[in-house]
Amino acid sequence: PAGRRWRRWSPPARPEPVTAVDRRIAVALGEDGRMPLAELARRAGTSVATVGRRVRRLVGSGQFVLRCSLARPLTGWPVSVVYFASVPAEHLDAATASLRTLPELRLCTVTAGPHNLILDVWLRGVPEVHTLEAHLVQELAHLRFRVEDRVMVLRTEKNVGRVLDRRGRSLRAVPMELPEALT
Structure with missing residues (x-):
């Protein structure tokens, strides 16, 4: 320009x-x-x-x-979904700025490849999986945002270095190993 x-x-x-x-x-x-x-x-x-x-x-x-980190099932947001989306590179900044405002969003990652956005969201119920997707596609249509795939997470076994029980509570830590190569 x-x-x-x-x-x-x-x-x-x-x-x-x-x-x-x-x-x-x-x-x-x-x-x-x-x-x-x-x-x-x-x-x-x-x-x-x-x-x-x-x-x-x-x-x-x-x-x-x-x-x-919180025990997701106890937060009122028990459904975890990962959306694999794409947006043209020239719209990545605008898309991520808009996505940042979503209260459901836990993580937005920009990657290389056919799905250059990966969104991890928490929802209040299963019907919201498609409702949120439709909302995102409509609100970000001017950025050519597309959801390519989605996956509902049935159970999280480990999060942030913690083994979790069925209710999402920490059972124990998984010792972290930091290799010498990181220094």
Whole structure:
């Protein structure tokens, strides 16, 4: 388009490398995200001050992302559906900006391939599977948004490093392994 200014692409700034202490912190927090700093320091083999400083740096840089997950069946949104959709590349930003406003949306991933959008949504009931799909297709028609496929998730066995029971509650942590290659 006339007047559009192109910026030269450059890779994002490389964050500070993840250290062995950082990996031990990540593994411990993966088991219990509410772990007191003193216990976290003991598990990481360092001081409370160092653990506090490392956690602040890792979270602040985006290398660590804190997340709280809910037992989906107990939320009032018991139906989980994954939609595989597509939209032309020139409309991806507009489509994701619009999708971001959906209260049902848990995750929107932009990928390469025939389905360049993957939407994970929680719904109140099975009839909403098609109602939401029709709404999305209608509201995003100007962006040539299409739902190519959909899958209803019958049961989630594991989520965010936790093995779940039938009601979606955590039974135990699955120890995280961070390979040396990530440093």
